Amino acid sequence: MLNTLSPGPAFRPVHCDIFCVVIDNYGDAGVCWRLARQLAEEYGWQVRLYIDNPAPLALLAPDHAQSPVTVVPWTHAVLPPTLSPVPSDAPHDSPADVVIEAFACTLPEVYVAAMARREKKPVWLNLDYLSAEDWVGEMHGLPSPHPRLPLVKHFFFPGFDERSGGLLREADYDARRLAFDAAAFRAEFGLPEKMADELTISLFSYPAAPVTQLMQALRQEHRPVRLLLPGSNAKALTQGALSTHPLPFLPQARYDELLWACDLNFVRGEDSFVRAQWAGKPFVWQIYPQADNVHRVKLDAFLHRYMRKVGADDTAIDAITTFWHAWNGAGAINWPAFAAALPALTQSALFWSIALKKQRDLADNLVQFCLERLK
Numbered sequence: 001m002l003n004t005l006s007p008g009p010a011f012r013p014v015h016c017d018i019f020c021v022v023i024d025n026y027g028d029a030g031v032c033w034r035l036a037r038q039l040a041e042e043y044g045w046q047v048r049l050y051i052d053n054p055a056p057l058a059l060l061a062p063d064h065a066q067s068p069v070t071v072v073p074w075t076h077a078v079l080p081p082t083l084s085p086v087p088s089d090a091p092h093d094s095p096a097d098v099v100i101e102a103f104a105c106t107l108p109e110v111y112v113a114a115m116a117r118r119e120k121k122p123v124w125l126n127l128d129y130l131s132a133e134d135w136v137g138e139m140h141g142l143p144s145p146h147p148r149l150p151l152v153k154h155f156f157f158p159g160f161d162e163r164s165g166g167l168l169r170e171a172d173y174d175a176r177r178l179a180f181d182a183a184a185f186r187a188e189f190g191l192p193e194k195m196a197d198e199l200t201i202s203l204f205s206y207p208a209a210p211v212t213q214l215m216q217a218l219r220q221e222h223r224p225v226r227l228l229l230p231g232s233n234a235k236a237l238t239q240g241a242l243s244t245h246p247l248p249f250l251p252q253a254r255y256d257e258l259l260w261a262c263d264l265n266f267v268r269g270e271d272s273f274v275r276a277q278w279a280g281k282p283f284v285w286q287i288y289p290q291a292d293n294v295h296r297v298k299l300d301a302f303l304h305r306y307m308r309k310v311g312a313d314d315t316a317i318d319a320i321t322t323f324w325h326a327w328n329g330a331g332a333i334n335w336p337a338f339a340a341a342l343p344a345l346t347q348s349a350l351f352w353s354i355a356l357k358k359q360r361d362l363a364d365n366l367v368q369f370c371l372e373r374l375k
Contacts, residue, residue, distance in 0.1 A: 014045045014374065017096040019074065021105040022053040024288055027269035029056040030252065032102050033064070034168045034271070035127070038363040040068040042171050045367075048096070050074035059249045098123045098370045100156075116149040123370045124151060130158040130167075130270050132302035137163030141369065156369070158362055160305055165369075167274050169361040176253070182261045189247055197223045199339075202262045204230055204272055205286050210326065210333055217335035218242040230258060264342065266327075280353035282345040284327050299328060309355060310348035316341045 016039055020032040032049060039045040048070045051057070057064050057071060064071055095115045099122045101107050115122050126144075140157040156165050186194065194200060199221065205211060218225045219240030227242060231249035238244075250258055255272070259265050259279035267276045268286040276283035285302070287295045303324060307317045319334075319341035326333045360368075 014043075014098060014370070015096040016045045016047045016098040016100065018047065018049045018100045018102060019105055019107055020049065020051040020102045022051065022056060023103070024269050026056050026060060027271045027288070028103060029053070030060050030271035031168065033057060033061055033069075034170075034252065035100075035363060035366075036069045037061070037067055038168065038170055039367070042363065043367050045098075048072055060252050062251055094118075095122055097374060098125070100125045100127050101153075102127045103129055112146075112149065112151070116146075116151050120374075121151060123373045124153040125156045125366070125370075126153055127165075127366075128155060128157050130274070131298050132160050132305045133298060134301075137161060140164050154369075156366060160302075160356065162359055166360050166362040166365045167277075167356065168363060169278060169357070173256075173278060176256065177260060180257055180260050185257055185261050189245070191226070191228075191245060194226075195224055199223055199225045199264065200228065200262045201225065201264045201266065202228045202230065202258050203266045205266055205268050206289070208289065208329060209266075209268075209286050210329075213333045214335065215242060215244075217333060221339070228258065228262065230255065263346075277349075277356060278353055280350045282342055282349045284324060286327055289329075296325075296328065296330065299324065306348075306352060310351045312344060312348050316344040316348065320345060 016036075018032055018036050020028055022028045029051060032051065036047045036049045040047045047068070050072045052074050054071055054073050061067070095111060095118060097120075099107070099111075099115060101124075104126055115124065136157045136159045139155050140159065140163060142155050144153045144155065145151070146153065158165050158167055160167070183193065186192070201218075203211070203214075215227070218227065219242045221241040223241065225242045227244045228247055229244060230247045232246040234244065234246050236243070236245050247258070256275055256279070259276055259281060262281060265276045265279065265281055265283045266286070267273050267283055269288050273283075273285050273287075276285075285299070287299050289295050303321055307320070312320075319337045322331060322334055323338040325331050
């Protein structure tokens, strides 16, 4: 069933082209695929995803060929087809009604020129990276006129409050979670039944993460710890309190299930970071590193917003801040302090997830923004 914001039967479906350059191995492709699929499946848009490296989609969405989204490999040598002047009722082999350049990638000049030749100019969006910084709300939705052509690009910022574009969240998310069977999930991947006092953790990180130090600390735990490693080729092992279990790389929907099945989730980049928040479980974020430690400003901006919203006490704030900083290369891992704060952080994570859900999701905001400009 399509969302009520989708065009009615008397109208031509909205055509949308999304352009994606893969920088982070999975994050860029993951975000773009989620958005493309949601626009197509929930709003009835006809979506093409131009992506310079389609390989990650084979892992993130193995069934993407059966979806309503058309995936087009995009290189500088392979440009979109049929870029001739077109009327406002153009077929979908021309520049689309809505053009999204993800994360400030550069559109082909020939495509931009064809956009300018359209009688009805496309809605052109720069879908930027997610940030909790205060300036996001001030920049979201601002226009940027093209210096030479009769085109206007708008900045569209994901974010954590009503002034931003929101976060990606599918309409069927709650139904899938309610239907999730954690015991069946564990059995499917050869995991034993969960013990009463077991701490189950998922770990998805960049190579720079201090994983060795974490595992050393987990071996000393007073309770059994089961560490699940999606996409890992490591061997399963048990040392002290710690048992590690490699899992295959999980498609997006199955990765949600992994997050639901765990008590604590280590995530990275943008896509898994957002999914961990929807899961309502404590999480540790490894942010994508940037030059001059710009990423640490973004890390602290989120921590400040998160801790302020959930009303955490000073002990929990100190534990999560210290641990997240260490996980991102600033300081030493203090697992005992973080573990002691987990009960409080569990309540905080659930509260945060519920609060975020009250806001409109990114696809919903984006569709409304575009339809208002396509009238």
